[in-house]
Structure formats: C-alpha cells, structure tokens
Amino acid sequence: MNKVVEVLPDKEALVARALAVVLEKMHAAIAARGICTIALAGGSTPKPLYEAIATQNLPWEKIHVFWGDERYVPPDHPDSNQAMARHAWLEKVSIPEENIHPMPTLESNPAVSAQNHEAEIREFFKTSVGEIPSLDLILLGIGDDAHTASLFPHTEALQVRDRLITVGNKDTQPRITFTVPMINQSKCVLFLVSGASKQAALAEIFADDADDFTYPARLIQPQGELWWLLDHSAGEEWKT
C-alpha cells in the first residue's frame, strides 16, 4: 500500500486537489483498461467535488459510477447519496444511464437489496467465485466517530469478510455498504476530510495503536494507493 497524506489550506483547495487526483486516476484507468470504475462517497463533503467533475470534458461512456454506501431510503429522498450525486454531477453530463449503478433500496429487507447489488457487481465485473473485484477508485469520507462508508463502530458490518456488499447500521437506520474487503481491493482509495469536527477521529485513525472496531476507517488499508486529502481545519495536526 502506498499512502499519501496532504493537508490543503481550505475546502476550495481540497476540492481542487481532489479533482486533480480523480481526473488523473480516471484517465489512467481508461488508458489502461478502456473504462474507469469509481465508487462515490455520500454525505456533504464530496458535493463540491462532484460539481467540479461535472464541469470536465470526459469520455463519459467509458466511466462507470457506483456508490460505496447508501442510506436505506428511496432514490428521490433528500438523504439519498444517489440523489445528491445525480443532482451535483450525473444529471449535468452525458453519462449513459447504464453506466450508473446505484445501490438498490426498495426491497423491504435491506439484506435482500445487499444480495441483489452484490449479484449486479459480480455480473458487471464477471468475477469468479471467491474473487473480489478491484475498482479503479473509491471515494470515502469519515464521520466524527471515524466511520467510513456505512461501516460504523462496533457493528457487524465491520466483521463481514466473505461478501462484497452488506447491511450497515447507523443506530437504528439501515444502510447498504461496501465491505472492508471490497474497499481494500481497490486500486486507489481517496479520503476527503474537511472540518475541525473530524480532528479527533483523524487522531485515532492515524494513531499507531487504536482499536480498529472503534475507529473503522483504520480498517481501510487498500492493496493499491491510499490518499488522505484533508483541509487545514481537519488536518492541521498532520502537516506533511
């Protein structure tokens, strides 16, 4: 694993740097394999990045968009990660609808949706039994509690090693999420972290000896590249 930690002066600089890294990885993937597979983070931090990506002139037919996690709400719900990314980016560019692979959230049982999405992922990547697909780029954020995707502290989802997709739980709210092995198989994981509220979580995530199940982002140790892009308010402790 190749780890990079960069602290940018402010949110605008953070978004500009993240855009440059995302574009570099997209172009490299397309040059190498003819397509780019990217999984998006939810929450609020990445929205300006998605808006910036939407301004780029890219070969959209070669870009496939997934999500690293999803709140278990309808696709048009204000909390939907899919809705946020569509409004900020996907509706503004000519990406074919078949290149957009949202996590399903309409089954009454979230576990069925997780199984269905896993089957979709395996079909898309043509994986054999036991094989974990390697996405070109996975974007992630962290919560103030050091969760990432929908891998929350001390939840069962953190222990799932034999699936690609599982059910996460934020308190009583069900989520659908990539598992730790699915994220760690990625060629590149890019964390985007902004705001002073994330400082305490970062200190535990970067500590030599903190508990992984208390601070789940510690479990993200991809076989490829690991990028942490922090703005000054989040990462002033970690000047590089």
Ligand code: 6PG
């Ligand atoms: C979600 C996200 C989650 C998010 C963090 C940070 O569905 O909420 O995927 O993991 O990245 O909670 O959220 P903010 O960017 O809003 O701080």
